[in-house]
Amino acid sequence: MLVALIIACEVGFWVLLAAGLALRYLAGMPRLGAAVLLCEPLLELTLLAASVVDLANGGEPGWRHGLAALYLGYTVGYGRYTLKWLDRHAAHRLAGGPKPPGATYGRERAVHEWKLWARTLAGAAVALALLQAGVWYVGDAADTGALRAWQLVALRVLGIQALIAATYSIWPRKAPAGADPAAGEAGALAGKDR
Template identity: 75%
Template sequence: MIVTLIIACEVGFWVLLAAGLALRYLAGMPRLGAAVLLCEPLMELVLLVVTTVDLKNGAEPDWKHGLAALYIGYTVAYGHYTVKWLDGHAAHRLAGGPKPPGPGYGKARAVHEWKLWLRTVVAAAVALGLLQAAIAYVGDAGDVSSLKAWQYGALRAVGIHALIAATYTIWPKKAPAAAEERPAPLAGSGR
């Protein structure tokens, strides 16, 4: 049931996002669109409550509960960022707004990657907190090794993301070279 709910939350996230953006930019109802977008955190709250109730009813803690904690952590850290990013692109494509700036190149790109890494740290911190709360809640009554494994997984994700961000610092992404000018076609060449 938990896995089904996680999938439903993910599908619901994208459905609400598409509906909210469509209402804002295609239907011309920006307030209603914003209200729909604000409903997204409710799905994660439902997931948290259902996971807690599942553990309270005696379910053995396993990978599903750990996955739910990581999903909630990811949504807390990246949910608003994703909505804001897609909103900027929808405003540009559907409402003639300015093109959203990209992450850039060189130092600006490295800073962007480190900011994303900080979001991953926040996601991991939320997940670690939820997992630790579940471990304390279950106590000695059950096997919590699966939940502890998810905690190590969250820490590994932070480490891997730090390595990725470091590569942008050590080997900065360079701006694409200006297109080389083509020589003018020869007269009478038919081109």
């Protein structure tokens, strides 16, 4: 049941996102679109409650609980960023808004990558905390090896993101020949509120 709920939450996320953006930009109802987008956190609260209820009812801690924790961590770390990114692109494509800032180069790109790492850190911290709470909750009553394995997955993802950010710091990406380097800087400055 928990796996089906994780899938339903993921599908629900994209359905609510599409409906909210369609209402904002295609139907010309920005307030209703924003209200639909604000329903997104309810999906994550539902998933969290279902995971707790499953463990409380004697469910064996397993990969599905770990996946739910990582999903919730991703939502905390990247949920708002994803919504804003997609909102900017929808405004550009559907409502004639300004083109969202594109890829940046040099130091600005490295800073952007470290900001993404900070989001990954926040998501990993949430996932690790939820998984540790699950370990403490079930205690010695069940095998918690699966939950501990998912903690290692969260740490690996954090490490990979740090390596990616470090490569942009050590070997900064250069603007292609003929491209205006100032355009990359302007794009980075326009996207600073991410």
